[in-house]
Amino acid sequence: PGFIAEVLPEIDSTNTELIRRARAGRDAPTLLVAERQTAGRGRMGRHWQGGPGEPGGALAFSLGLPLAPADWSGLSLAVGLSVAESLHPDIRLKWPNDLWWQGRKLAGILVETAGTAQADGRFVVIGVGINVEPLEGGDFSTRPAWLKALDPALDAPTALGRLVQPLVRAVRGFERHGFAPLAERFNARDAFAGLAVRLSDGTEGQALGVAANGALRVQTDTGLREIISSEVSVRPL
Ligand code: BTN
Known part of the structure; x- marks a missing residue:
């Protein structure tokens, strides 16, 4: 079409x-x-x-x-x-x-x-x-x-x-x-791959790429978090 x-x-x-x-x-x-x-x-x-x-x-x-x-x-x-x-x-x-x-x-x-x-x-x-x-x-x-x-x-x-x-x-x-x-x-092509990042809520961790649903995977001290788009912003540490 x-x-x-x-x-x-x-x-x-x-x-x-x-x-x-x-x-x-x-x-x-x-x-x-x-x-x-x-x-x-x-x-x-x-x-x-x-x-x-x-x-x-x-x-x-x-x-x-x-x-x-x-x-x-x-x-x-x-x-x-x-x-x-x-x-x-x-x-x-x-x-x-x-x-x-x-x-x-x-x-x-x-x-x-x-x-x-x-x-x-x-x-x-x-x-x-x-x-x-x-x-x-x-x-x-x-x-x-x-x-x-x-x-x-x-x-x-x-x-x-x-x-x-x-x-x-x-x-x-x-x-x-x-x-x-x-x-x-x-x-x-992930710019964050393997890098230390900080989420806007203060959590720090290592960015591990995106999951099948597009969520960003971040390994933190308290476990692996999957960040849904728009839930938090992320910046390199
Ligand atoms: C962003 O990085 O915050 C998104 C920017 C998006 C800009 C484009 S330019 C064409 C279209 N029209 C708009 O008013 N915004 C998008």
Whole structure:
């Protein structure tokens, strides 16, 4: 099954726009690309700053489609894995949602549902923001990485062209088979593998990759914990 592809010169947020459309009954599978977002959104209500304001400075797009997986857990991991695999062998995955390169954030993923629960599933919006050019200034706790540093040939259109079809296939594959078949490939790119990490609740331990359901496994003094996405945040110690 195909999807509609649309490029807008400017929009507040591609995620917000697809959610608006779904609420208005427009729920055909759609790829929406923005050359500029004026109110890009990140996870936990954070602002997403996209590039230096030039078209191509960042790649921002959302894929919206009705989806009915048996289990939703691990969808954003499946998305990150697909994007990383399409772009470059050196891209690591920072559980649960970020793409990293050399210890710095390269891209972020924001998965949302439009809230229009239907019997056969929900409309899901998968937003991906990738730094393409170096970002200057801004409110960043760590200086972000950018795609052209990995491969100068990867400008925004080239990157998008490479990742879209595999991403749509990955999302459809996730709908049928869940995250379990992808866990091993995720772990091969796991940025935390074997590292000491601290959870936001203060617990410290050693990260041991993800389980079949996408939970992060952390060995602590008091035993092995499986951290469900969004339950706690994790950072390297
Ligand atoms: C994060 O790292 O916190 C997630 C960032 C997600 C940014 C993308 S850019 C395209 C889409 N539209 C948005 O408003 N956000 C996502």
